[in-house]
Amino acid sequence: MNSAVKGRAAYIAGPAVCGSTPAASTAIRVRWENRHRRRYYEAVVQRDLFGGWELWKVWGALESARGGQQVLPARDKQSGLAALAQLCRHRERRGYMQVAGVGAISNGAAAR
Incomplete structure (x- = not known):
């Protein structure tokens, strides 16, 4: 397990192998950080409660609780x-x- 941000809910890193293939029902999670601007950005492709698919986008500052999200x-x-x-x-x-x-994401590499 890998906790990426201190003082926040622990972020569990997904598969970190380039070109890995997650299972069909697994959420695909990616996190980016901009250390110069002290910002982070996360994205998750996952199933919703009704069986459909959705993209969650979460962003904010590394040192504060301010941020936002979009589904x-x-x-x-x-x-x-x-x-x-x-x-x-x-x-x-x-x-x-x-x-x-996920290491490298192209338009279909992680989906197979």
Whole structure:
């Protein structure tokens, strides 16, 4: 287990192997941090209570309780993973470094 942020609920890192393939019902979780701006960003693709798929986005400051979250519905697991792949590219362009989660996400690599 890997606790990434002190003083907050422990974040359990998912598979950290590049190109790993999570089980069909497993949540896919990724965390990024920007140490210069002292910010974090997390994203999770998981099933909702009704069996559908959703993308959770959570963000905030590393040293305070301020932050936010957003839940976006996905048509299926593939579209959730495609949205997650786009989010990965966007976070990296903004200077965030991936610190936990699935190693390399492309438009379908983690879905198979």
